[in-house]
Amino acid sequence: MITLSGVQKSFGPNRVLRGVDLTIAKGESMVIIGGSGTGKSVLLKSVLGLVTPDAGTITLDGQDVTKGDRDAFLARFGMLFQGGALFDSLKVWENVAFRLLRGHLARPKAEAREIAIEKLRRVGLKPETADMFPAELSGGMQKRVGLARAIAASPEIIFFDEPTTGLDPIMSGVINDLIREIVVEMGATAMTITHDMSSVRAIADKVAMLHDGVIRWTGPVSEMDATPDPYVQQFIQGRATGPIAAVR
Template identity: 85%
Template sequence: MIELNDVHKHFGPKTVLHGVNLTIPKGESMVVIGGSGTGKSVLLKCILGLMTPDAGTILLDGQDVARAERDAFLARFGMLFQGAALFDSLPVWQNVAFRLLRGSLARPKLEAREIAIEKLRRVGLKPDVADLYPAELSGGMQKRVGLARAIAAEPEIIFFDEPTTGLDPIMAGVINELIREIVVEMGATAMTITHDMSSVRAIADKVAMLHDGIIQWTGPVAEMDASPDPYVDQFIHGRAEGPIEAVR
C-alpha cells in the first residue's frame, strides 16, 4: 500500500532523512519507532505530501504521491494527531464530522451528525458528548474524539501520531486497544509513529526503527525483543549506553 524508495529530506545543512526504504503492505499495522528529533514526523508528512522529499519516491498503491490529485489522494487517509488537535470553537460532533461537512465527501448535515454519533459510540463515548465542546472533555475523551474523527470517513489508511502522548498508563492502554480493534475491524492499513513501547506492542504487526535518517531495522513485532540490531536493543530497553547518543 505504501512504498518508500531511497527517500531523502534536508533542511539547510541538516539531513533528516538519508535514504529511507520502507514497505507497508495493505492491511498491516506498521509502527515506526525512534527518539525525538529522528525524523518520524517528517517521514509522515512526506508520505502525506505535506513536504516534498529532496530525492527518492513515495508510492501509494503504486501511484507516485508527488503526482497524485490532492483531494482524491487525501480522501483515502484518516489521521489521529498528537494531542488530538480538535477545533475548540466546534462542538464534538462537528469535529468528528469535519471532513463529512466539506469538500468531495460532504454529506447532509443531519446524516453527518448521525455518522459522528455512531463513530463516537465506536470509541466508547455516549451520544450526549456530541454537543459538548473540546474544553469540556478530559484528555482521554479528547483523544477518543480524535480517533472517531480519524475513522469517520472510513479511510483505507490511518496515521497515528504519538497516540498516547499525555495520557496516564490506564487511558493509554484503552486507546491502544481501541486503535488495534478499529484497524483490524476496518481492514485498514495503519502507520503509527511513537516512542511509547507499550503502544508498539499493542498496535504493531511490524516495527521499523528510524535513526540517523535511515531505517536501521524492520521486522515483525514478535521478533523485536530478540533483534540483534544494537539500535533496536538500546531503544526498546531504554539503555543510556549504546550506539544512540543521549542528548545531555
C-alpha cells in the same frame, strides 16, 4: 501498499531523513519507532504531502503520491494527530464529521451528525459529548475524538502520530486497544509513530526503527525482542548506554 524509496529531507543544515526505504503492505499495521527528533513525524507527513521531501519517491499502490487528484488521494487517509488537532471553534460532532460536511464526501447535516455520534460511541464516548467543545474535554477524551475523526469517513489507511503521548498508562492502554480493534475491524492499513513500547506491542504487525535518518531495522513485532541489532535493543530496553547517544 505504501512504498518509500530513498526519501530525504533536510531543514537547513539539519539532515533529518537521509534516504528512507520502507514498504507497508496493504492491511498491515506498521509502527515506526525511534528517539525524539529522529524524523518520525517528518516521515509520516511526507507521505501525506504536508512536508515535501528533497529527494526520493513515495508511492501508494504504485502511484506517485505527488501526482494525480489530491482530494481523492487524501480521502483515502485518516489521521490522528499527536495533540488531537481538534478545531477549537467547532463542536465535537462537527470535528468528527468535518469531512462529511464538506467536499465530495459531503452528506446531509443530520446524517453526518448521526455518523459522528456513532463513531464517538465506537471510541467509547457518550452521545452527550457530541455537543461539547474540544476545550471542555480531557486529554484522553480529545484523543478519542481525534480517533473518531480519523475513522469517520472509513478510510483505507490510518496514520497515528504519537497516539498515547501525554496520557496515563491506563488511558494509553485504552487508546492502544481501540486503535488495534478499529484497524482490524476496518481492515485498514495503519502507520503509527511512537516511542511508547506498550503501544508498539499492542498495535504493530511490523516494526521499523528510524535512526540517524535511515530505517535501521525492520521486521515483525514478534522478532523485535530477539533481534541482535544493538540500536533496537538499546531502544526497547530503554538503556542510557549503547550506540544511540543519550544526549542529542
